Amino acid sequence: MLTIVLRAIIIYLVVLFVFRVMGKRQLGQMQPFELVLTLIIADLATIPMAEIGVPVLHGIIPLLTLVILHFLLTLLSRLSTKFSMIISGKPVIVINPKGIDYKALKKLNITIDDVFEAMRGLGYFSLDQVEYAIMETNGKLSVMPKAEAAPATNGALKIKTEPAAIPVTIVSEGKLMKDNLVFAKVDEEFIQNFLKEKLGDKAKIKNVLVMTIDKNGLVYLQMKNGSKQVFENVREAA
């Protein structure tokens, strides 16, 4: 039993390492060859885990070989558009201004219901709302709505807006996010003073559930036993 436990730990760490090296794409974003690799990896990992007679290396070696293969395929895809099209395919327009391209659907081996389902997932319930729909190489549908169905943007409505600022988490579940402090240009002392000023002497960093700050000085604060509070124009954050 101990052998199986140790083997499971080793294989788990190797698979973790393999996925770390391969990148952070999620299942839905994978190209066909990446999906194939993921499926093979899952299968390979289980063999030496359960079979004590099989050396762990029999699982590790093919896993690492697949990493190298994946790297080569990615490199070749990047270098050659043709190669990329061969292994990943190319985006296909399934809906155009004339309507649904039935030939394209047949080629892709998908039904009209599949297209409708994907469209509904994107918030378009009628064909009339869609100008173009493109089936991407990762199997996801991209939709370009008709002008009248497109959501209004600030630009289209000519509304003046300030540049968006990314809120940086500086405290999470009572822990200081030290790397983020540098990014937000604040320090621990600032946070402690801020908490004292706004919530009194008893407020401590360890009692903060979440605290974020953006470059405009907007602070979002929620204590572990309290509700959210928003503070604007916190000058020191600039």
Added chain:
Amino acid sequence: MKIFSKVCLVLIFLFLVAMCIVEDYVASTALATVEDDCLRLEEMTANLDNIVTMEVALAVDTLEYNWTGNESKLCYLVNHKSIQEIGMEIAKLKVYQQENDVKEFRASLEAVKFYSHSYLHFMGASLHNVI
């Protein structure tokens, strides 16, 4: 691409190459040793009617000792179940030698030679194994 990934890929590649070389080397030397030991035993017992001698017993022990050492190395590289026949035949060989069963002793020796030779087929890199 991040330096981490680049370094990892180079290390993985080197590791794979090293493992291939090590496997080939360990398999060929281990099995060659067994074959050599078997040939020595064969020569030694070729004209003997009585194999219950210190010399033969020592030669069988050497064969067993060498194989046990090599088997533990090979177990890192190949399925343990695939290479257990040699060990089993050597165990029989010892009994036949102690009981002076010359006929069975020779048959067992042949079996060890056969296994050590045939193991090379699935351990080494060959087109048969690949396909």
